[in-house]
Amino acid sequence: MPELPEVETVRRGLAPAFEGRRITACTLHRPDLRFPFPDKMSERISGQSVERIDRRSKYLLFRLSSGETLLAHLGMSGRFSVEADDTRSQPGDFVHAEPANPAHDHVVFDIEGGVTVRYNDPRRFGFMTLFETGAEEHVSYLAVLGPEPHSNEFSVAYLNEALKGKKSPIKTALLDQSIIAGLGNIYVCEALFRAGISPRRTAASVVGARAERLVPHIRDVILEAIDAGGSSLRDFASADGALGYFQHRFRVYGREGEACPTPGCDSKVKRLVQSGRSTFYCGQCQK
DNA sequence: AGGGGGACCTGTGCGC
DNA sequence: TGCGCACAGGTCCCCC
Numbered sequence: 168m169p170e171l172p173e174v175e176t177v178r179r180g181l182a183p184a185f186e187g188r189r190i191t192a193c194t195l196h197r198p199d200l201r202f203p204f205p206d207k208m209s210e211r212i213s214g215q216s217v218e219r220i221d222r223r224s225k226y227l228l229f230r231l232s233s234g235e236t237l238l239a240h241l242g243m244s245g246r247f248s249v250e251a252d253d254t255r256s257q258p259g260d261f262v263h264a265e266p267a268n269p270a271h272d273h274v275v276f277d278i279e280g281g282v283t284v285r286y287n288d289p290r291r292f293g294f295m296t297l298f299e300t301g302a303e304e305h306v307s308y309l310a311v312l313g314p315e316p317h318s319n320e321f322s323v324a325y326l327n328e329a330l331k332g333k334k335s336p337i338k339t340a341l342l343d344q345s346i347i348a349g350l351g352n353i354y355v356c357e358a359l360f361r362a363g364i365s366p367r368r369t370a371a372s373v374v375g376a377r378a379e380r381l382v383p384h385i386r387d388v389i390l391e392a393i394d395a396g397g398s399s400l401r402d403f404a405s406a407d408g409a410l411g412y413f414q415h416r417f418r419v420y421g422r423e424g425e426a427c428p429t430p431g432c433d434s435k436v437k438r439l440v441q442s443g444r445s446t447f448y449c450g451q452c453q454k
Numbered sequence: 455a456g457g458g459g460g461a462c463c464t465g466t467g468c469g470c
Numbered sequence: 471t472g473c474g475c476a477c478a479g480g481t482c483c484c485c486c
Binding site for chain 3: 169225308
Protein backbone atom coordinates (compact mmCIF):
# COMPACT_ATOMS: atom_id res chain seq x y z
CA MET A 168 0.00 0.00 0.00
CA PRO A 169 2.60 2.58 0.79
CA GLU A 170 3.85 5.16 -1.66
CA LEU A 171 6.03 8.08 -0.63
CA PRO A 172 3.32 10.04 1.26
CA GLU A 173 2.25 7.03 3.30
CA VAL A 174 5.85 6.19 4.17
CA GLU A 175 6.44 9.79 5.21
CA THR A 176 3.33 9.61 7.41
CA VAL A 177 4.65 6.43 9.01
CA ARG A 178 8.01 8.11 9.57
CA ARG A 179 6.37 11.02 11.36
CA GLY A 180 4.34 8.66 13.49
CA LEU A 181 7.34 6.54 14.45
CA ALA A 182 9.76 9.40 15.12
CA PRO A 183 8.48 10.35 18.61
CA ALA A 184 8.48 6.70 19.69
CA PHE A 185 12.05 6.02 18.56
CA GLU A 186 14.14 9.16 18.35
CA GLY A 187 16.60 9.70 21.18
CA ARG A 188 15.64 6.39 22.76
CA ARG A 189 17.25 3.02 23.23
CA ILE A 190 15.81 -0.12 21.67
CA THR A 191 15.99 -2.61 24.52
CA ALA A 192 15.04 -5.58 22.37
CA CYS A 193 14.43 -6.36 18.71
CA THR A 194 12.64 -9.68 18.29
CA LEU A 195 12.28 -11.49 14.97
CA HIS A 196 9.39 -13.94 14.70
CA ARG A 197 10.65 -15.52 11.50
CA PRO A 198 13.95 -15.64 9.59
CA ASP A 199 12.88 -13.55 6.63
CA LEU A 200 10.41 -11.27 4.93
CA ARG A 201 10.92 -11.01 1.20
CA PHE A 202 14.63 -11.64 1.86
CA PRO A 203 16.37 -13.18 4.86
CA PHE A 204 17.00 -10.72 7.67
CA PRO A 205 20.66 -9.65 7.86
CA ASP A 206 23.14 -11.64 9.92
CA LYS A 207 22.67 -11.12 13.69
CA MET A 208 20.06 -8.44 13.07
CA SER A 209 18.52 -8.73 16.52
CA GLU A 210 21.91 -8.40 18.29
CA ARG A 211 22.97 -5.49 16.07
CA ILE A 212 19.82 -3.51 16.92
CA SER A 213 19.16 -4.44 20.54
CA GLY A 214 20.78 -1.94 22.91
CA GLN A 215 21.23 0.77 20.28
CA SER A 216 19.65 4.20 20.42
CA VAL A 217 17.84 5.62 17.41
CA GLU A 218 19.27 9.03 16.69
CA ARG A 219 16.87 9.87 13.87
CA ILE A 220 14.52 8.31 11.36
CA ASP A 221 15.03 9.48 7.79
CA ARG A 222 13.12 8.64 4.65
CA ARG A 223 14.37 8.25 1.09
CA SER A 224 11.67 7.47 -1.46
CA LYS A 225 9.65 4.61 0.09
CA TYR A 226 12.47 3.51 2.40
CA LEU A 227 12.65 4.25 6.12
CA LEU A 228 16.18 4.73 7.50
CA PHE A 229 16.66 4.27 11.24
CA ARG A 230 19.99 5.84 12.23
CA LEU A 231 21.43 3.80 15.08
CA SER A 232 23.99 4.89 17.67
CA SER A 233 26.20 1.98 16.58
CA GLY A 234 26.90 3.74 13.27
CA GLU A 235 24.64 1.39 11.34
CA THR A 236 21.37 2.23 9.59
CA LEU A 237 18.35 -0.05 9.58
CA LEU A 238 16.65 0.21 6.20
CA ALA A 239 12.99 -0.88 6.03
CA HIS A 240 10.70 -1.16 3.03
CA LEU A 241 7.00 -1.91 3.56
CA GLY A 242 6.34 -3.70 0.29
CA MET A 243 2.61 -3.83 -0.48
CA SER A 244 1.18 -4.73 2.91
CA GLY A 245 3.74 -3.73 5.54
CA ARG A 246 2.60 -1.61 8.48
CA PHE A 247 4.08 -0.34 11.72
CA SER A 248 2.01 0.13 14.85
CA VAL A 249 2.89 1.76 18.16
CA GLU A 250 1.74 0.88 21.67
CA ALA A 251 2.85 3.44 24.22
CA ASP A 252 2.62 4.10 27.96
CA ASP A 253 4.28 7.48 27.61
CA THR A 254 2.55 10.63 26.42
CA ARG A 255 5.15 11.59 23.86
CA SER A 256 4.39 8.71 21.50
CA GLN A 257 0.93 8.45 20.03
CA PRO A 258 -0.43 4.94 19.88
CA GLY A 259 -1.79 3.77 16.57
CA ASP A 260 -1.06 2.58 13.13
CA PHE A 261 -0.74 5.80 11.09
CA VAL A 262 -2.20 4.40 7.91
CA HIS A 263 -4.74 1.70 8.70
CA ALA A 264 -7.94 1.86 10.70
CA GLU A 265 -8.43 -1.92 10.75
CA PRO A 266 -6.49 -3.85 13.37
CA ALA A 267 -3.63 -5.97 12.07
CA ASN A 268 -3.71 -9.75 12.35
CA PRO A 269 -1.09 -10.51 15.02
CA ALA A 270 -0.16 -13.69 13.17
CA HIS A 271 1.76 -11.41 10.79
CA ASP A 272 3.67 -9.44 13.43
CA HIS A 273 7.15 -10.35 12.19
CA VAL A 274 9.40 -7.87 14.01
CA VAL A 275 8.84 -6.35 17.46
CA PHE A 276 10.85 -3.46 18.90
CA ASP A 277 10.81 -2.86 22.66
CA ILE A 278 11.84 0.72 23.35
CA GLU A 279 12.75 2.32 26.66
CA GLY A 280 9.89 4.30 28.15
CA GLY A 281 7.33 1.53 27.75
CA VAL A 282 6.90 1.68 23.98
CA THR A 283 6.38 -1.32 21.73
CA VAL A 284 6.53 -1.05 17.95
CA ARG A 285 5.38 -3.92 15.75
CA TYR A 286 6.07 -4.52 12.07
CA ASN A 287 3.19 -6.48 10.52
CA ASP A 288 3.22 -7.66 6.90
CA PRO A 289 0.81 -10.36 5.64
CA ARG A 290 2.27 -10.64 2.16
CA ARG A 291 5.88 -10.25 3.27
CA PHE A 292 6.90 -8.21 0.24
CA GLY A 293 8.65 -5.85 2.65
CA PHE A 294 12.27 -6.23 3.65
CA MET A 295 14.84 -4.91 6.10
CA THR A 296 18.59 -4.66 5.97
CA LEU A 297 21.46 -3.03 7.88
CA PHE A 298 24.31 -1.01 6.41
CA GLU A 299 27.04 1.29 7.62
CA THR A 300 25.67 4.83 7.87
CA GLY A 301 27.30 6.96 5.19
CA ALA A 302 27.65 4.08 2.75
CA GLU A 303 24.32 4.90 1.05
CA GLU A 304 25.92 5.00 -2.37
CA HIS A 305 26.89 1.36 -1.96
CA VAL A 306 23.40 0.26 -1.00
CA SER A 307 21.82 -0.90 -4.24
CA TYR A 308 18.27 0.01 -3.22
CA LEU A 309 19.25 3.62 -2.59
CA ALA A 310 21.95 4.08 -5.21
CA VAL A 311 19.59 3.65 -8.17
CA LEU A 312 16.92 6.08 -7.02
CA GLY A 313 16.02 9.20 -8.98
CA PRO A 314 15.19 12.53 -7.35
CA GLU A 315 12.45 13.02 -4.76
CA PRO A 316 9.37 14.60 -6.37
CA HIS A 317 9.52 17.76 -4.28
CA SER A 318 13.27 18.31 -4.54
CA ASN A 319 14.80 21.08 -6.65
CA GLU A 320 16.50 18.41 -8.69
CA PHE A 321 13.13 17.29 -10.04
CA SER A 322 12.56 19.96 -12.67
CA VAL A 323 11.17 20.20 -16.19
CA ALA A 324 14.73 20.18 -17.54
CA TYR A 325 15.52 17.04 -15.57
CA LEU A 326 12.34 15.29 -16.70
CA ASN A 327 12.95 16.12 -20.35
CA GLU A 328 16.43 14.65 -20.12
CA ALA A 329 15.27 11.55 -18.24
CA LEU A 330 12.46 10.80 -20.71
CA LYS A 331 14.44 11.53 -23.86
CA GLY A 332 14.21 8.65 -26.32
CA LYS A 333 11.99 6.56 -24.01
CA LYS A 334 9.53 4.51 -26.01
CA SER A 335 7.67 3.14 -23.01
CA PRO A 336 4.37 4.72 -21.95
CA ILE A 337 4.64 7.70 -19.61
CA LYS A 338 2.69 5.71 -17.01
CA THR A 339 5.39 3.06 -16.92
CA ALA A 340 8.22 5.62 -16.95
CA LEU A 341 6.82 7.42 -13.90
CA LEU A 342 6.71 4.13 -11.99
CA ASP A 343 10.43 3.68 -12.70
CA GLN A 344 12.08 4.62 -9.40
CA SER A 345 15.32 5.56 -11.14
CA ILE A 346 13.51 8.33 -13.06
CA ILE A 347 11.57 9.68 -10.10
CA ALA A 348 11.59 8.12 -6.65
CA GLY A 349 8.54 7.51 -4.52
CA LEU A 350 5.62 7.44 -6.94
CA GLY A 351 3.49 4.31 -7.08
CA ASN A 352 0.44 3.23 -9.01
CA ILE A 353 -2.02 5.55 -7.28
CA TYR A 354 -0.13 8.81 -7.47
CA VAL A 355 1.05 8.21 -11.03
CA CYS A 356 -2.57 7.80 -12.12
CA GLU A 357 -3.61 10.87 -10.16
CA ALA A 358 -0.77 13.07 -11.45
CA LEU A 359 -1.38 12.11 -15.10
CA PHE A 360 -5.07 12.86 -14.67
CA ARG A 361 -4.40 16.28 -13.17
CA ALA A 362 -1.89 17.08 -15.90
CA GLY A 363 -4.29 15.97 -18.66
CA ILE A 364 -1.75 13.52 -20.09
CA SER A 365 -2.76 10.16 -21.54
CA PRO A 366 -1.10 7.28 -19.70
CA ARG A 367 -0.50 5.55 -23.05
CA ARG A 368 1.47 8.43 -24.57
CA THR A 369 5.15 7.57 -25.03
CA ALA A 370 7.40 9.01 -22.34
CA ALA A 371 9.55 10.80 -24.92
CA SER A 372 6.49 12.68 -26.21
CA VAL A 373 5.88 14.33 -22.84
CA VAL A 374 7.66 17.58 -23.61
CA GLY A 375 6.75 21.26 -23.86
CA ALA A 376 3.49 22.26 -22.20
CA ARG A 377 2.80 18.72 -21.03
CA ALA A 378 6.10 18.45 -19.19
CA GLU A 379 5.56 21.94 -17.77
CA ARG A 380 2.23 20.80 -16.33
CA LEU A 381 3.34 17.37 -15.18
CA VAL A 382 6.17 18.45 -12.88
CA PRO A 383 4.07 20.73 -10.63
CA HIS A 384 1.14 18.30 -10.64
CA ILE A 385 3.39 15.48 -9.42
CA ARG A 386 4.66 17.78 -6.68
CA ASP A 387 1.17 18.87 -5.67
CA VAL A 388 -0.32 15.40 -5.58
CA ILE A 389 2.49 14.17 -3.34
CA LEU A 390 2.52 17.20 -1.04
CA GLU A 391 -1.27 17.15 -0.65
CA ALA A 392 -1.16 13.49 0.30
CA ILE A 393 1.60 14.13 2.84
CA ASP A 394 -0.47 16.96 4.29
CA ALA A 395 -3.51 14.70 4.51
CA GLY A 396 -1.43 12.13 6.39
CA GLY A 397 0.03 14.78 8.63
CA SER A 398 -3.34 16.22 9.56
CA SER A 399 -4.61 12.72 10.25
CA LEU A 400 -1.67 12.19 12.61
CA ARG A 401 -2.49 15.36 14.51
CA ASP A 402 -6.16 14.46 14.76
CA PHE A 403 -6.06 10.98 16.08
CA ALA A 404 -4.35 11.41 19.43
CA SER A 405 -7.49 10.17 21.13
CA ALA A 406 -8.77 7.95 18.37
CA ASP A 407 -6.46 5.06 19.21
CA GLY A 408 -5.47 3.83 15.82
CA ALA A 409 -8.56 4.81 13.84
CA LEU A 410 -6.71 6.98 11.41
CA GLY A 411 -8.90 7.07 8.31
CA TYR A 412 -5.95 7.85 6.11
CA PHE A 413 -7.92 7.37 2.96
CA GLN A 414 -10.33 10.11 3.71
CA HIS A 415 -7.92 11.59 1.19
CA ARG A 416 -9.94 10.65 -1.88
CA PHE A 417 -8.58 9.90 -5.30
CA ARG A 418 -9.99 11.46 -8.46
CA VAL A 419 -9.56 8.49 -10.79
CA TYR A 420 -7.72 5.68 -8.98
CA GLY A 421 -10.12 2.83 -8.19
CA ARG A 422 -13.03 4.64 -9.84
CA GLU A 423 -13.58 2.66 -13.03
CA GLY A 424 -17.04 3.37 -14.45
CA GLU A 425 -17.67 6.45 -12.32
CA ALA A 426 -18.21 9.87 -13.86
CA CYS A 427 -15.05 11.80 -14.64
CA PRO A 428 -14.66 14.41 -11.89
CA THR A 429 -13.78 17.21 -14.30
CA PRO A 430 -16.66 19.74 -14.30
CA GLY A 431 -18.47 19.60 -17.61
CA CYS A 432 -16.86 16.33 -18.74
CA ASP A 433 -19.49 13.68 -19.51
CA SER A 434 -17.01 10.82 -19.85
CA LYS A 435 -16.44 7.96 -17.41
CA VAL A 436 -13.24 6.83 -15.73
CA LYS A 437 -11.70 3.94 -17.66
CA ARG A 438 -9.32 1.21 -16.58
CA LEU A 439 -6.58 -0.38 -18.64
CA VAL A 440 -3.64 -2.64 -17.83
CA GLN A 441 -0.08 -1.46 -18.48
CA SER A 442 2.93 -3.57 -17.53
CA GLY A 443 0.52 -5.78 -15.62
CA ARG A 444 -0.87 -3.00 -13.47
CA SER A 445 -4.19 -1.16 -13.52
CA THR A 446 -4.26 2.36 -14.90
CA PHE A 447 -7.27 4.61 -14.26
CA TYR A 448 -7.81 7.60 -16.53
CA CYS A 449 -10.30 9.73 -18.46
CA GLY A 450 -10.05 9.36 -22.23
CA GLN A 451 -11.62 12.79 -22.73
CA CYS A 452 -9.47 14.83 -20.36
CA GLN A 453 -6.15 13.07 -20.91
CA LYS A 454 -4.49 13.38 -24.31
C1' DA B 455 20.24 -2.13 -23.19
C1' DG B 456 15.64 -1.70 -22.16
C1' DG B 457 11.33 -3.58 -21.40
C1' DG B 458 7.86 -7.11 -20.47
C1' DG B 459 6.31 -10.68 -17.72
C1' DG B 460 6.66 -13.80 -14.00
C1' DA B 461 7.74 -14.53 -9.18
C1' DC B 462 7.27 -13.53 -4.52
C1' DC B 463 2.89 -13.94 -0.64
C1' DT B 464 -1.75 -13.51 1.74
C1' DG B 465 -6.22 -11.51 1.96
C1' DT B 466 -10.59 -9.94 0.12
C1' DG B 467 -14.48 -9.51 -2.67
C1' DC B 468 -17.08 -11.08 -6.35
C1' DG B 469 -19.78 -14.26 -9.41
C1' DC B 470 -21.55 -18.69 -9.89
C1' DT C 471 -22.34 -21.59 2.10
C1' DG C 472 -18.51 -22.74 -0.62
C1' DC C 473 -15.24 -22.39 -4.35
C1' DG C 474 -12.45 -20.40 -7.72
C1' DC C 475 -10.78 -16.47 -9.75
C1' DA C 476 -9.26 -11.71 -10.19
C1' DC C 477 -7.08 -8.32 -8.02
C1' DA C 478 -4.30 -5.54 -4.45
C1' DG C 479 -0.73 0.80 -2.96
C1' DG C 480 6.13 -2.95 -4.85
C1' DT C 481 10.29 -4.64 -6.43
C1' DC C 482 13.60 -8.02 -8.27
C1' DC C 483 15.14 -11.06 -11.71
C1' DC C 484 15.17 -13.55 -15.91
C1' DC C 485 14.76 -13.65 -20.63
C1' DC C 486 13.86 -11.73 -25.18
